[in-house]
Amino acid sequence: MTTMDRGVRGRDRVAKAVLYTILSISLLAVVGPFVWMALSSFKPEGEIRSVPPTWWPETFTLENFRDLFSRLDFPLFFFNSALVALAVTVGNLLFCSLVGYALAKLRYPGKRVLFLAVLGMLMVPGMVTFVPQFVLVSNMGLTNTYAGLILPFLVGPFGVFLMRQFLQSIPDDLIEAARVDGAGEFRIFWRVVLPLCRPALATLGILTFLASWNNFLWPLVVATTEDKYTLPVALALYSIGQNRTDFGLLLAGAVVVVLPVLIVFLLLQRHFMRGIATTGLK
């Protein structure tokens, strides 16, 4: 009996070792490209192209980043990306929580239709709407403006859905008690309901900011001159344009696009995981 136990335990240990090995190799394959990107962005052009490729920079240089910030306008692209993402996030948090509250807690005609429209819109991909959206925005004279970049994303069906689901879990008694105390409807929302929504707002805020920061198709068609490019647009267009062979420059650009997101992700990863898992399962 005991020898059999030991055999089983031994087999378990082997299985565990195998599992760890596979997982570690996979982790290397997933994280490796980012490490290579970061390290190579500090290499001179010649070293990036050397055969066989080097891993650690033999000559350490900041030239790629210097080019990014002096020869190209990456500080401006960074500002554009940040401005658009911030505005889109604030808009979504505010408007989606307002309507989410109405959908979850108020009774008024038209509510069902509105919610069904939101649910339906969840299925509609950006590819279907971008042509008429572009026609609309250009008729408004908003192509190549910040407003044109921001307005179509200021609200979204996902945010409404998320906020409504969360707000439904807030007890009606709380709202009713505030109403009995004579608080106005907006005051109730702002002072009583919204503070309870912090977890949902955090999730929505992070996901919206991220989606906006990484958004590509819309800024690609709306930003027609360089001064309105966001980071992904600039990086993509340089990478297929005249800078297509500037490996070092493009890798440094990729670092600038990816790094802020990675830092935010590593700091707030609990929120991410919880947000994804709960919204995913609902």
Added chain:
Amino acid sequence: MAGAPVATAPARSVEGKTSDRPAGSVQRRQRLRRALTGWAFSAPFTVLFLVFMAVPVVVSLVMSFTDLRSTDLRNPFAVNFVGLDNYTRLFSDDLFLRSSVNTLVFVVVGVPLTIVVALAAATALNSGLLRFRALFRVGFYLPVVTSIVAVAVVWRFLLDPEVGLVNGLLGVVGIDGPSWLFDTKLALPSLIVMATWRNFGFLMVIFLAGLQAIPGDLYEAATLDGASRWQQFRHVTLPMLRPTLLFGGVVTGIGYLQFFEEPFVMTQGGPLSSTLSVSYHIYNQFGFGNYGYAAAASYVLFVAIVALSVIQFRFLGERK
């Protein structure tokens, strides 16, 4: 308490109607006030939603039956209805057909591959191995949060036939690596593998949550019945995870049907249109100013997305 006002409201209104009128008008005023409050809260969202989302969806459909071009924007009267012309043209457009096949391959191969990898990772992380679990989870999730454009730029260099790291590593083991993105047979598979690499972490997190929701006594019972690990996975885990798996399939399918950034940055649809996707084709037609035609193509894509979701949801309904 929560349901109280709802329950008493109709009773009071009946009373009001029989005895005195003012109570009824108070009731009506209250209802009006409630409606106004609801609309006030919904208004900012609804206006933006209608103008920038709901109306464009409808306009897109209308547009797809017209010959609208970019030059017509200033002169809307030059636009004609052309019926189904755009749609019939689409299905005799070699590039559109090519892009449809590419997109189909991307979805049919990419979705199952992503699900299998994600499920394997989730199962491994869920299997009593506690140490470093958080590290692996964060690591695998990392590519999901990063910009596809940035990732595509990095992978274009990694897959470079001469100086890329992938062929460098293959060279160490003595394999002469192919020229991945420049090979008509390998370019699309390369993009599929890269998409799997980037997206499996998302599904992994969802599957992990699904796995943890499976009650432990099911496994205990299976163990008592002498079921092996594989049998437990096959007959307990998979059936219990079915809704989660199908949710993952739908979400990933919707995303993959629209793949665009990867070929845009890495191959520009080449070589020889072997990586041209439907989205990329729509974007190109839009760029040429063929708005009506692009709208028609985007509606075909939309129908494909709805069809894929319906098919998968049917699966889901079957077992429930």
